[in-house]
Every structure is written in C-alpha cells, then in structure tokens.
Amino acid sequence: MNSIGAAALAATTLWACNPLQIDEVIDPNNPAVEVVLEDASREAVQFLITGLEARHRAYVFNVTTSWGTFGREIWYLNGSDPRFQTDWLGQGGRQPDRAYFGFGATGGGSWAAPYQAINQAEVLAGAATNASILNDRERASARGFARTIQGFQFMIPANFVFENGIRIDVADPFNPGPFVSYEEALDHAKSLLDQGFTDLEAAGAGPFPFRLTRGFDGFNTIAGLQQINRAIAARLNAYRKDWNGVLTALEGSFINMNGDMQVGPTHPYGAAPDLFNPLFFVLDAAINTLTVVHPSVLRDTTAGDLRVRQKFFPRTNPVIITTDAAPLTGTHQDQRWPTNETSVPFIRNEELILLKAEAHANLGQAGPAIEAINVIRAAAGIGEYTGASSTEALIDEILYQRRYSLWAEPWGHRWIDTRRYDRMEEIDTSFDGGSVFRQFPHPQAELNWDLYVEGQ
Structure with missing residues (x-):
C-alpha cells in the first residue's frame, strides 16, 4: 500500500499530472484484475490461491530478523550493512522515525508485504464470489481461505506500529480508510477470522x-x-486479552496435548522458480552475515533443555561484528533449517499448548495451566514445574517457556510478549549498548499518500 503512495508521488514529481490517470497496460500472460473480479475462470481462482500462499510468506525474513532483534532473541549480524546492528538495536540513541532503516526493501515484511497479501486475498474473495463456473461450496471454500489469511496478516502491521494504529479499510488501495487503534485492528482481524470460519x-x-x-x-x-483458522484466532485472542476466547478457539484448533510439538501449517520453499528459505545459513560457514543466538538467551537456559541442543549450533569460530557502540560476538547460530528448501512453520502445536497454559493462568485456573506447562517441560526434558501456583508465578514460567519454545519463530514473540505484559525492561541490552523500541511510526510514504489526497 505504501509503495502505491510512493509511486503516485514520484509520478506527480516527474510528470506533473494525475498519477492515477495512466495508460492501460495489457499483460498478455495474465488476466486483468477487473476481468478476474467480473467472472474468473477456475484456473484464475487457482492462480490467486497459489499466489496468496506466496504473498502469505513474504513477511518471514524481515519479521523474524528485525522483531527477533528488537526482543533480543537473536542478532542479525550483517558484515556489509552496519544498520542491521546499529539501527535495529537502537545503538547511539537511535530511535525509529518515518524513514527508519527497515521500512524499505528489507522492511517490507513488517508493513507493505502484509498489505499486499491482504489485498491479494480480497481479490481472491471477490473473484470466487463472482465466478459463475464455481459452485457454492467452492466459492465458500475460497472465501474462507482468503479471510483466514487476511486475519493473520492484519496482525503483523498492527503489532509493528502498535498504538499508532493501522488502516483496516484497504479494499480500494487508491482510497484507503483512516488509521484505527490497535484494539480496533485486532477486532477487525477477529471478524475476518470468524467470517472465514463461517465460510469454511x-x-x-x-x-x-x-x-x-x-x-x-x-x-x-x-x-x-x-483448525488453522481457530489456531490463529487463539493467538489473536491472547493479544485481545480474551482468555475465554483463547480456550474456545483452541477447542476448534489442532491442539494436541499428547501430540508432536512441530505439527502445524508451514510456509514452503524450494529451488527456482520458487524461493529458497530466507532463514537458512550454512552451519559454521566462514561468513559474517547470518542470524546468531543472543547471548542472554544462552545465559538464561535451563540445564539439559533439549530445545537448546536442537536449535542452537555452537560455531567453531565466533562471528564478531564491530559497531560504534559495542562489538557483537555470535557464538551460536540457528540450526533449525537443515536445507535451503526447509519449510518454515507459521503456527505450531507447541504454541497452542502454551496459549492454553496462558489463558488458564490468567483466569486463575492453576491446575490446567500447570498441566499444560508440564507438557512443554516434558518435551524439553527439564522435568515438571515445581514453582508457585499464583497467577504471577505461572505467567513468569509461561513467558520463560515461550522464550525457548518459540525462539526466533517468524513472529517476534518475545518482543510482543514483553510489551503486552509491560515487561520490556526485561529485554537485556547490556551486550549491545542499545535500546528497546516499543513501537514504530507509520512509514513516510503512508503519510505522503494522505498529503497527496488532501492536495487534490
């Protein structure tokens, strides 16, 4: 969406005419959006679904590396561009502004890419509804899939800018609605998920x-x-502090207290013409650009935790990046991706069990909360929970387990978790001399669009 605004402004500068009055460009290989929306073929609807899956994963690299850095789950060390360290870590008093590093090509995953997926899903929903060749079951199926992905994607920009609010009325990219509050954005995401579930x-x-x-x-x-729809709804309801809603959503999800922690839908990757897994780095390679485990994560581990052995690879030679605040030393790297075609999960059974524990704890139901905690601890090989049963103690334990179970997953869980529990001061910046960001402003291009519209 912001790229549309930027393109419009560029056209205004270069041609001094209305940038929305452009010559029609006919793509000989693909139907126009208007044609698809009017009466799509079955093949066109299929293309839209496959394209939406591709759009759905566009956030993965940026959200994993930047939000993971904000929450000090990782450092994304980059020997070519120091801004991945200095700016993302807030070194030297750096604070995010509207032109902050990361809003561009690398930062599209936190802002532009989710809106592109949302708009792709909107086209899919409209095309399926109007496609005369589809039957009612097929139309409802496609709409349900589209709304489910929209509900997921709206949570990304909402959590990125947080209290600054996002646009939710974006069906017409040339006439977007106003910014709404974080709470309104989450409510909108919930309505989309509920609508998607009803369609399915x-x-x-x-x-x-x-x-x-x-x-x-x-x-x-x-x-x-x-089940996927309800799993996403459970995550969303935790952000909305609707704890009964979390439990209700989990009942319809794929949660399995006795099942494999890794079960869940994923973002697939592959060789050309597809894309390789952007989080894959060769283990122990002699490189200075890769994701490394944050030192505080290594320091705070529990003895014998299987997650540490499974996720963190000790490098023979540490990677050291010199910054203007402090040298950053990465001794361990991410080893979850054995090949560059390994799929990346976007929600898993392990997270659902942790959400169950969190909901019960916040409802004062210590028994089922501890039961769920012990499922996680058993999988990690660290024995049963022996701490206090107060809500505060249980939340302490749940957030600790989330820190290792959901480490560096493509969502930035710890950054969001510490913010929603007002614990951002717990994020350790002593290793990098930086600061912790609570939220981000809207990209400059987003405001430029409003200025352009006001000037017409």
Whole structure:
C-alpha cells in the first residue's frame, strides 16, 4: 500500500499530472484484475490461491530478523550493512522515525508485504464470489481461505506500529480508510477470522476443492483449514486479552496435548522458480552475515533443555561484528533449517499448548495451566514445574517457556510478549549498548499518500 503512495508521488514529481490517470497496460500472460473480479475462470481462482500462499510468506525474513532483534532473541549480524546492528538495536540513541532503516526493501515484511497479501486475498474473495463456473461450496471454500489469511496478516502491521494504529479499510488501495487503534485492528482481524470460519463451515466436509502447496499437508481439507483458522484466532485472542476466547478457539484448533510439538501449517520453499528459505545459513560457514543466538538467551537456559541442543549450533569460530557502540560476538547460530528448501512453520502445536497454559493462568485456573506447562517441560526434558501456583508465578514460567519454545519463530514473540505484559525492561541490552523500541511510526510514504489526497 505504501509503495502505491510512493509511486503516485514520484509520478506527480516527474510528470506533473494525475498519477492515477495512466495508460492501460495489457499483460498478455495474465488476466486483468477487473476481468478476474467480473467472472474468473477456475484456473484464475487457482492462480490467486497459489499466489496468496506466496504473498502469505513474504513477511518471514524481515519479521523474524528485525522483531527477533528488537526482543533480543537473536542478532542479525550483517558484515556489509552496519544498520542491521546499529539501527535495529537502537545503538547511539537511535530511535525509529518515518524513514527508519527497515521500512524499505528489507522492511517490507513488517508493513507493505502484509498489505499486499491482504489485498491479494480480497481479490481472491471477490473473484470466487463472482465466478459463475464455481459452485457454492467452492466459492465458500475460497472465501474462507482468503479471510483466514487476511486475519493473520492484519496482525503483523498492527503489532509493528502498535498504538499508532493501522488502516483496516484497504479494499480500494487508491482510497484507503483512516488509521484505527490497535484494539480496533485486532477486532477487525477477529471478524475476518470468524467470517472465514463461517465460510469454511458453509463449504461442508471433505477436501479443500483447490490445490494447496505442501505447506498445508495434513490440513488441506475444510476441517483442517478450520483448525488453522481457530489456531490463529487463539493467538489473536491472547493479544485481545480474551482468555475465554483463547480456550474456545483452541477447542476448534489442532491442539494436541499428547501430540508432536512441530505439527502445524508451514510456509514452503524450494529451488527456482520458487524461493529458497530466507532463514537458512550454512552451519559454521566462514561468513559474517547470518542470524546468531543472543547471548542472554544462552545465559538464561535451563540445564539439559533439549530445545537448546536442537536449535542452537555452537560455531567453531565466533562471528564478531564491530559497531560504534559495542562489538557483537555470535557464538551460536540457528540450526533449525537443515536445507535451503526447509519449510518454515507459521503456527505450531507447541504454541497452542502454551496459549492454553496462558489463558488458564490468567483466569486463575492453576491446575490446567500447570498441566499444560508440564507438557512443554516434558518435551524439553527439564522435568515438571515445581514453582508457585499464583497467577504471577505461572505467567513468569509461561513467558520463560515461550522464550525457548518459540525462539526466533517468524513472529517476534518475545518482543510482543514483553510489551503486552509491560515487561520490556526485561529485554537485556547490556551486550549491545542499545535500546528497546516499543513501537514504530507509520512509514513516510503512508503519510505522503494522505498529503497527496488532501492536495487534490
């Protein structure tokens, strides 16, 4: 969305005419959006679904590396561009402004990319609704998938700018609505997820009538997509502090207290013409650009924690990057991705069990909260919980377990977790001499768009 605004302003400067009055460009290989929305073919709807899966993963690299850095889960060390260290860590008093490093090509995943996915989903929903060749079940299925992805994607910019608010009325990219509060944004995401669930329910039982990639293996049925929808709703309801809503959503999700922690939908990657996994780095390679484990994460581990052995690879030679505030030394790197085609999960059973524990704890239900905590601890090989049963003590324990279970997943969990519990002072900046950001302003291009519209 902001790229549209930037392009409009550039055209104004260069040609001194209305940038929205452009010559029609006909793509000989793809139908125009207007044609697809009017009466799409089955193949066109399938293309939109596959394209939406691709858009759905565009946030992964930026959100993982930048939000992970903000929460000091990782450092993304970059020997070529020091701003990945100085700016993202807030060294030298740096604070995010409207032209902050990361809003551009590398930062699109936190702002522009989610809106691109949201708009792609809107086209899919409209095309499916108007496609005469589809039956009612197929229309409802496609809409349900589109709304589910929209609900997920709206949470990304909402958590990025937080109290500064986001636009939720973006169906017409040339006439977007006003910014709304964080709470309103989350409520909107909930309404989309609920709408998506209702659409999927209307589609009935059986397989999803369109092709999905291997990222949805095990969930490529109507019931499976409903489970994903409810899993996302559980995460969302935790941000909304609707603890009963978390538990209700989990009942319809794929949570399995006795199941594999890794089960869940993923973002697939592959060789050209697809994209390689952007989080993959060769283990122990002689390079100075890679993701490393933050020293505080290594310091605070529990003895014998299997997650440490499974996720953190000790390098033979540490990576050292000199900055203007402090040298950064990475002794361990991420080893979760064995190849550059390994899929990346976007929500897993382990997170759902932790959400169950968190909801019960906040409702004062210590028994089921501890039961869920012990499922996580057993999987990590660290024995049962023996601490106090007060809400505060249980939240301490849950946030600690989330720190290691959800470490550096493509969401920035710790950055968000410390903010929603007013614990951002717990993020350790002593190793890098930086500061912790609470939220980000809107990109300059977003405001430029409003200025352009006001001037017409």
